[in-house]
Amino acid sequence: MTYTLAGTVDETMASASDSLIIAMIVTYAAALFLFAIEAAYGRRTKLKAGRLMPVGAGAAEDGADDAIEVNVRTAEGEARASQSVLGTIALGVTGLGFAMGVAQIVTRGLAAGRWPWGNMFEFVVALCLVAVGGLLYASLRYQARFLGAFVLVPVLILLGIGVRWLYVDPGPLIPALHSYWVPIHVTAAILAGGAFMVSGAAGVTYLVSHRAEARRALGERVTGVAGRLPSPELLDRISHRFILFAFPLWTFGIIAGSIWADEAWGRFWGWDPKEVWSFISWVIYAAYLHARATGGWRGPKATWINVVGFATILFNFFAVNYMFSGLHSYA
Amino acid sequence: MSTTTNDTEAGTDNASGSGPRGLGPAGWLRWAWRILTSMRTALILLFLLAVGAIPGSILPQNVVSVDQVNSYFQDHPDLAPWLDRLYLFDVFSSPWYAAIYLLLFVSLAGCVIPRAVAHARAIRARPVRTPRHLGRMPYAARFTTDAAPETVLDQARAVLKGYRTERYGDSVSAETGYLREAGNVLFHLALLGLLLALAAGAFFGYRGNLLLVEGDGFANTLPSYDAIYPGHWTDTDDLEPFTLHLDDFEATFIEEGNLSGQAESYVADVTYRESPEAEEGRHRLEVNHPLSVNGVQVYLLGHGYAPEFEVRNAEGEVVFDQAVPFIHRDTRSFTSDGVVKVPDTGGEELGFVGVFLPSAVETEGGELVSDFPDARDPRVTLEGYQGDLGLVDPQSVYQLRTTGMEPLGSSPVMEIGDTWELPDGAGSITFSGYREYVSLQTNRDGARLPALTAASLAVLGLVITLFVRPRRVWVRAERTGDGRTRVELAGLGKTEVAGNNAEFHELTTDLARRLRSGPGGTPPSPGPDEGSGPHSPTDPPESTTTRE
Ligand code: HEM
Numbered sequence: 001m002t003y004t005l006a007g008t009v010d011e012t013m014a015s016a017s018d019s020l021i022i023a024m025i026v027t028y029a030a031a032l033f034l035f036a037i038e039a040a041y042g043r044r045t046k047l048k049a050g051r052l053m054p055v056g057a058g059a060a061e062d063g064a065d066d067a068i069e070v071n072v073r074t075a076e077g078e079a080r081a082s083q084s085v086l087g088t089i090a091l092g093v094t095g096l097g098f099a100m101g102v103a104q105i106v107t108r109g110l111a112a113g114r115w116p117w118g119n120m121f122e123f124v125v126a127l128c129l130v131a132v133g134g135l136l137y138a139s140l141r142y143q144a145r146f147l148g149a150f151v152l153v154p155v156l157i158l159l160g161i162g163v164r165w166l167y168v169d170p171g172p173l174i175p176a177l178h179s180y181w182v183p184i185h186v187t188a189a190i191l192a193g194g195a196f197m198v199s200g201a202a203g204v205t206y207l208v209s210h211r212a213e214a215r216r217a218l219g220e221r222v223t224g225v226a227g228r229l230p231s232p233e234l235l236d237r238i239s240h241r242f243i244l245f246a247f248p249l250w251t252f253g254i255i256a257g258s259i260w261a262d263e264a265w266g267r268f269w270g271w272d273p274k275e276v277w278s279f280i281s282w283v284i285y286a287a288y289l290h291a292r293a294t295g296g297w298r299g300p301k302a303t304w305i306n307v308v309g310f311a312t313i314l315f316n317f318f319a320v321n322y323m324f325s326g327l328h329s330y331a
Numbered sequence: 332m333s334t335t336t337n338d339t340e341a342g343t344d345n346a347s348g349s350g351p352r353g354l355g356p357a358g359w360l361r362w363a364w365r366i367l368t369s370m371r372t373a374l375i376l377l378f379l380l381a382v383g384a385i386p387g388s389i390l391p392q393n394v395v396s397v398d399q400v401n402s403y404f405q406d407h408p409d410l411a412p413w414l415d416r417l418y419l420f421d422v423f424s425s426p427w428y429a430a431i432y433l434l435l436f437v438s439l440a441g442c443v444i445p446r447a448v449a450h451a452r453a454i455r456a457r458p459v460r461t462p463r464h465l466g467r468m469p470y471a472a473r474f475t476t477d478a479a480p481e482t483v484l485d486q487a488r489a490v491l492k493g494y495r496t497e498r499y500g501d502s503v504s505a506e507t508g509y510l511r512e513a514g515n516v517l518f519h520l521a522l523l524g525l526l527l528a529l530a531a532g533a534f535f536g537y538r539g540n541l542l543l544v545e546g547d548g549f550a551n552t553l554p555s556y557d558a559i560y561p562g563h564w565t566d567t568d569d570l571e572p573f574t575l576h577l578d579d580f581e582a583t584f585i586e587e588g589n590l591s592g593q594a595e596s597y598v599a600d601v602t603y604r605e606s607p608e609a610e611e612g613r614h615r616l617e618v619n620h621p622l623s624v625n626g627v628q629v630y631l632l633g634h635g636y637a638p639e640f641e642v643r644n645a646e647g648e649v650v651f652d653q654a655v656p657f658i659h660r661d662t663r664s665f666t667s668d669g670v671v672k673v674p675d676t677g678g679e680e681l682g683f684v685g686v687f688l689p690s691a692v693e694t695e696g697g698e699l700v701s702d703f704p705d706a707r708d709p710r711v712t713l714e715g716y717q718g719d720l721g722l723v724d725p726q727s728v729y730q731l732r733t734t735g736m737e738p739l740g741s742s743p744v745m746e747i748g749d750t751w752e753l754p755d756g757a758g759s760i761t762f763s764g765y766r767e768y769v770s771l772q773t774n775r776d777g778a779r780l781p782a783l784t785a786a787s788l789a790v791l792g793l794v795i796t797l798f799v800r801p802r803r804v805w806v807r808a809e810r811t812g813d814g815r816t817r818v819e820l821a822g823l824g825k826t827e828v829a830g831n832n833a834e835f836h837e838l839t840t841d842l843a844r845r846l847r848s849g850p851g852g853t854p855p856s857p858g859p860d861e862g863s864g865p866h867s868p869t870d871p872p873e874s875t876t877t878r879e
Pocket of ligand 1: 439440442
């Protein structure tokens with residue numbers, strides 16, 4: 001039922017963990033630099049038709065004598081993105097940073113002798129790890145490495161805040177956190193939060209690309225990163241994809257949290273500020289999903305809802321933990 | 332779904348022949364209903380639900396902590412009454428918040444129930460007839476092959492695994508993803524169920540707080556509580572007749588390092604009876620390990636110290652001998668405050684205001700403080716009063732009303748066993764030891780399991796909704812003049828376009844490849860029910876219609 005507490009902290013592991021996090025930040029910064037160069041100076045290259053990529057009208061399949069003639073009725077052209085060999089390297093570097101992140105979390109867990117997301121610092125680090133994992137997944141599965149810079153910027157900011165202001169030495173947990181529902185609840189929140197972060201980053205990218213397209217429609221020339229982004233439709237799909245993953249998990253996380261609250265505090269829902277804000281995020285993402293199915297709300301409006309949704313997640317994490325006094329003893 | 336109901340309702344509106352302006356009451360009602368159950372309204376209500384919750388997190392709430400609300404009133408005496416008038420300290424039980432979620436509730440019901448009925452009918456429907464012009468679909472592909480039309484259609488069925496298929500003349504119509512709608516209906520119905528469960532729990536349940544000192548017992552009756560919060564329809568005269576006895580309590584703390592003083596665990600050993608006649612049970616209460624007794628959950632919320640005092644009157648008779656719960660100021664030092672009231676002395680009443688230090692140490696300035704939460708070296712200091720305690724009026728056990736009393740001065744710092752002889756021969760008080768107490772919460776909420784069930788179903792419905800993609804595919808095969816077969820494959824997805832198109836394209840290439848691999852086609856298709864054995868690429872489908 002309860003976690004046995006290692007009274008002592010393994011110092012070797014602790015210092016390994018602390019070095020790893022610094023190395024990881026440096027690695028991500030290098031990857032961000034490479035991704036940014038790719039975004040700004042790469043060549044716009046056609047992406048292969050695939051899971052999220054549209055099948056172009058000319059996607060003819062050449063057989064011997066039975067050529068397939070395809071006719072697709074979508075406004076969207078083929079997906080194109082700015083690509084260069086630097087992006088491939090950036091992806092590898094990101095993968096390296098991710099591996100360091102995994103090692104960092106494992107060593108920290110070993111150092112403290114418990115699951116390694118038990119306080120704010122650890123939560124931020126894990127959240128960023130999930131976001132980077134999401135980026136890697138999107139890159140490999142959806143050819144979406146053009147999101148690299150957009151995901152790594154918030155990741156680096158959060159990691160910076162984590163190391164600079166939230167850092168605490170590894171150690172055991174307070175009794176309220178001795179429940180197996182805590183790792184379940186917190187893990188769900190981290191996985192969902194990381195995916196919301198990727199979705200939010202893709203959403204912001206969408207908004208930039210959408211504006212670029214609107215300006216192009218007015219006959220303006222769009223240069224720089226904005227001009228080289230993939231089509232807004234593609235970005236919207238990627239953004240939506242990550243919410244499809246995150247929203248049910250967030251819902252599950254809230255449920256797991258209330259089971260824990262029921263065991264620990266004698267009520268499963270008590271409108272504690274933390275609970276209120278996770279409810280607000282949940283309702284906003286539900287609104288996002290509805291907006292996508294409501295005439296006149298698809299596109300930028302729905303995406304803004306998504307961005308606001310991620311803002312509420314961050315607010316819940318930073319502001320609620322520090323501004324309001326609640327029962328959540330996570331800080 | 333709202334569109335389907337809208338259509339029919341719009342029809343009846345016209346049929347009723349109401350004038351161009353005057354809709355009539357029924358017309359207005361229909362109009363209002365239509366607005367209320369539209370997606371747009373649902374969206375706006377969702378926003379309001381989120382925005383309305385914000386003040387509930389910024390301002391202190393009575394559901395969370397009455398004390399915080401009271402101190403807000405003290406700090407903002409002008410503003411607070413106004414906020415209170417807007418129910419901003421009770422946001423989640425306020426009429427305006429209730430209005431939002433009740434409207435959402437009605438909207439949801441109005442949305443989802445007709446939709447559930449429609450879906451129940453649609454679920455047995457056959458795939459629709461093949462449209463004449465497949466070229467107009469979001470995805471359309473065509474190619475020619477030497478295979479015979481029958482072969483093409485049989486192969487098409489094999490390719491369309493997981494689809495429900497139906498043959499219409501020279502074409503096959505296929506559909507899949509019926510589950511999505513079912514999942515969506517399940518999700519929304521589960522939300523309705525969740526709301527109902529929560530409402531029922533709030534109306535019939537109760538929550539209570541109490542303190543229990545080691546060695547003492549508790550009977551679940553109204554007067555035993557320090558505070559109780561019953562629902563509207565809770566009968567507080569007829570609570571579950573269980574009893575509870577606190578045998579032992581132990582808190583352990585981290586002893587060293589920079590986390591020193593942080594609590595490691597709290598454990599309370601209790602014995603209980605479901606009812607006076609029931610057998611005795613034992614339970615180890617911990618923070619995440621409540622006791623469930625007779626439908627009531629008992630939780631360990633906190634703990635504290637109850638120093639024991641023995642008071643003698645002027646004649647030397649013992650007039651008071653009790654452990655008195657003190658309230659700690661913080662959890663790092665557990666410096667605790669409390670009040671001892673001794674009304675029955677045979678003479679004037681006595682009162683003491685005390686401070687308990689579990690681990691007393693002297694600072695460099697000579698001040699006595701506690702530096703650890705555990706009772707390493709407990710000390711007590713008291714201030715005494717003599718006179719009238721004013722007990723005829725209700726008052727808090729943690730406060731001493733000194734208006735009708737004379738101060739007796741301060742005690743020396745007392746260790747266990749020390750006695751303070753009161754001035755003027757008023758008697759004496761002995762710090763005879765200490766016990767620990769726990770603060771407990773009891774909670775009866777019948778909604779716990781129904782709410783959990785509804786919430787779990789909601790997650791299930793949600794996952795189905797979000798991951799099942801309904802889509803339709805048609806394959807038509809026609810002989811052309813030169814003896815070959817022209818194949819058309821069209822697809823229509825109800826959700827996102829690109830992913831579906833990629834999949835439709837895969838179906839096309841798959842079909843083309845199969846037809847190519849067997850020049851002249853595979854053997855003519857056998858009868859519908861003859862197919863047997865494992866599916867090979869050339870296997871005919873097992874029956875005319877396949878279900879998902
Ligand atoms: C507590 C409030 C509600 C929540 C949390 C909620 C949540 C959701 C979610 C998560 C979806 C899935 C969206 C998707 O398919 O991508 C959905 C779909 C839907 N909801 Fe709600 N909903 C709520 C209230 C309502 C109400 C009041 C209505 C009726 C007006 C409604 C009508 C619909 C419809 C028609 C869909 C299907 C959209 C589609 O076909 O894609 N919902 N809802």
